[in-house]
Amino acid sequence: MHALIVxxxxxxxxxxxxxxxxxxxxxKVSTASDGAxxxxxxxxxxxxxxxxxxxxxxxxxxxxxIDTVCQTYPKLPIIVLSASENPxxxxxxxDIGAKGFVTKSAPKEILFTAITKVLAGDRYIPSALLTAxxxxxxxxxxxxxxxxxxxxxxxxxxxxxxxxxxxGLSNKLIARELFLSENTVKVHVSAILRALSLSNRTQAGxxxxxxxxxxxxxxxQNGGL
Numbered sequence: 001m002h003a004l005i006v007x008x009x010x011x012x013x014x015x016x017x018x019x020x021x022x023x024x025x026x027x028k029v030s031t032a033s034d035g036a037x038x039x040x041x042x043x044x045x046x047x048x049x050x051x052x053x054x055x056x057x058x059x060x061x062x063x064x065x066i067d068t069v070c071q072t073y074p075k076l077p078i079i080v081l082s083a084s085e086n087p088x089x090x091x092x093x094x095d096i097g098a099k100g101f102v103t104k105s106a107p108k109e110i111l112f113t114a115i116t117k118v119l120a121g122d123r124y125i126p127s128a129l130l131t132a133x134x135x136x137x138x139x140x141x142x143x144x145x146x147x148x149x150x151x152x153x154x155x156x157x158x159x160x161x162x163x164x165x166x167x168g169l170s171n172k173l174i175a176r177e178l179f180l181s182e183n184t185v186k187v188h189v190s191a192i193l194r195a196l197s198l199s200n201r202t203q204a205g206x207x208x209x210x211x212x213x214x215x216x217x218x219x220x221q222n223g224g225l
Contacts, residue, residue, distance in 0.1 A: 001119075002046055003029045007053040007081070008037040012104075016081075019108050024115075035065045042073060046153065049119065052098075054082035054089065063092060070097030075120035079111075091128060094202045099168055100124035121166040125209055150207055153195045159211075161188050165201055166208025 003020055007013050013031040013182065019031050020029050030045065032038035041047065045172065050069065055062060056157035068079060070144050079100040082095045090101045103126060141173040151159065157178075164174045175182040189201070 003049040162208040166205040170197045
């Protein structure tokens with residue numbers, strides 16, 4: 001596996017590179033201190049994972065840069081690394097297309113968990129967003145429909161689609177997974193958002209992930225794990 005670290009702080013690059021080399025086998029790590037160097041590496045190298053700092057100085061960092069990478073390399077798993085724990089920043093990165101978000105204050109085990117999930121095709125959503133009580137977006141304040149009663153609001157098919165949304169799958173990939181038309185999936189997604197009083201797929205993904213957490217907890221309590 002070839003990973004790319006993008007961060008303007010040299011000590012972060014050095015420390016993170018050492019952490020990845022120590023914690024993962026058969027890994028090659030490249031580093032870039034700015035967006036231009038990162039894009040050059042992405043263009044000329046076979047990169048399997050990118051860990052990108054959110055707020056780099058200059059015009060080649062921030063949400064625009066992450067959006068550029070996501071649009072140019074849609075199949076590349078991207079984890080955003082940031083000192084910010086602002087739910088709005090986390091949500092925007094996930095909406096743009098990042099597969100995970102890890103705060104710089106998080107222990108290395110969290111980073112490895114995020115890497116494992118995104119390489120498996122899932123998304124890693126930090127607890128800062130899972131427990132957020134809203135920051136001004138419509139429907140964000142409570143996520144209005146809690147994970148406890150979602151199963152009463154959605155059909156079995158919609159619950160299947162919600163689970164796939166929580167893994168970051170697009171409508172096209174969900175349609176392929178469930179042998180449905182893309183238009184049918186689109187109709188179901190709209191119905192899910194209406195039923196749960198949500199405004200976007202990221203919020204739906206959060207609810208789906210909460211459901212999975214509850215299932216795991218229940219299995220553990222019942223001796224199923």
